[in-house]
Amino acid sequence: MGTIKTKTILERCQDMLGDQASGTRWGIPSLMRLLNRAQLSIVVKKPSANITSASTVLVAGPRQSLPAGALQLIDIPYNMGVAPGTTIGRVITRVMKDFLDRSGPGWALAALADDEVIHYSYDLSTPTVFWVYPSQPASGFGYVYLVYSAVPTEATITGAITIGDQWDAAIEDYILWRAFGKDAAISAAAQQRAQFYQAAFMNEIGEKVNAEKATEQEAYAK
Secondary structure, rough: OOOHHHHHHHHHHHHHHOOOOOOOOOHHHHHHHHHHHHHHHHHHHHHHHHHEEEEEHHHHHHEEEOOOOEEEEEOOOOOOOOOOOOOOOOOOOEEHHHHHHHHOOOOOOHHHHHOOOEEEEEOHHHHOOOEEEEEEEEOOOOEEEEEEEEEOOOOOOOOOOOOHHHHHHHHHHHHHHHHHHHOOOOOOOOOOOOOOHHHHHHHHHHHHHHHHHHOOOOHOOO
């Protein structure tokens, strides 16, 4: 959750668009819609920009789904027992589904059901689905601690951005990219500026990804 006021970003954008005085071409409400699109675009491209975690109850069987509003699974670090799901339990390890399939073709059978999860499997080709081993029983479901990327809460004109403050430049670049892009078909200057801000937006995302990877590598090196 950020602290930078949305109006601060939008007024800067109006200034760059040459529309600050009148607000007739790009009023705050229309730019506000672009701001929320910017936040979602950032999280889709950089899932860790909006992380949520919670103890979550599973359902019967091996196939599980992320909660509503989730975009991508980040991790399932440990079990949380049975209802009410507040007791940290056994650590859960991630494995490839092919490994489970090769190790035991019957791994998903109900006969192997247990409320405590040992492994989980996840594939980005189905970003809101994951698999647990052993399968969950028909009743008495277990809870696990889910860490996942979620759709950002919609920001309001009177509030602050709803992802981290470090993304304010990327949000601004996205708004200007889309705003200038509206006139790109009829103005070469607008097209050039749209391309400039599109590149700036993508560079902001890339820089954050590279910085995060460098920090992770440094941590593992210690």
